[in-house]
Amino acid sequence: MMVGGFKIHRKLSKQARFILTENSPQQVYDVTKFLDDHPGGDDVLVTATGKDATDDFEDVGHSATARAMLEEYYVGDINSSSIPAKTTSASPMQTQKNEDAGSGFIIKLLQFLVPLIILGVAVGVRFYTKSAA
Numbered sequence: 188m189m190v191g192g193f194k195i196h197r198k199l200s201k202q203a204r205f206i207l208t209e210n211s212p213q214q215v216y217d218v219t220k221f222l223d224d225h226p227g228g229d230d231v232l233v234t235a236t237g238k239d240a241t242d243d244f245e246d247v248g249h250s251a252t253a254r255a256m257l258e259e260y261y262v263g264d265i266n267s268s269s270i271p272a273k274t275t276s277a278s279p280m281q282t283q284k285n286e287d288a289g290s291g292f293i294i295k296l297l298q299f300l301v302p303l304i305i306l307g308v309a310v311g312v313r314f315y316t317k318s319a320a
């Protein structure tokens with residue numbers, strides 16, 4: 188697949204990996220080296236990466252040869268107990284968000300107070316200058 192003169196998979200920063208859940212546990216396949224050789228094209232493979240590609244793979248009705256080739260690209264199984272719960276990954280972002288909100292409030296408060304302080308000092312200086320004269 189050509190995009191702007193480059194093959195799309197050359198631009199991929201991550202490896203092309205997808206997951207098949209046909210069997211349990213889930214199996215991960217790294218198809219980076221197969222992108223050029225896949226008879227169905229590289230774009231369908233790239234689209235199927237980073238997710239459960241069982242339906243994508245099955246819907247095509249791959250031959251027994253294709254199924255046998257899977258073994259060549261097999262990386263390992265996913266241990267579901269080692270996948271962090273969604274709440275754990277959300278917490279740091281939440282904390283970050285709260286910190287941002289806190290500093291945002293201080294900045295707004297300063298934006299409001301600093302002109303007032305300058306005005307107060309100006310009025311004060313003028314007042315004392317007048318009374319002295």
Ligand code: HEM
Pocket residue numbers: 216218221225226227228231232234235240243244247248249250251252253254256257260
């Ligand atoms: C490591 C994984 C895969 C391997 C080894 C593989 C292998 C093959 C092979 C050998 C063929 C030629 C036809 C056949 O023998 O069945 C093929 C065709 C094809 N594959 Fe894959 N494939 C893989 C993953 C996928 C995925 C995930 C998709 C869909 C997202 C896909 C879509 C297709 C399509 C559309 C064709 C063309 C079918 C046709 O023109 O009749 N393949 N694949």
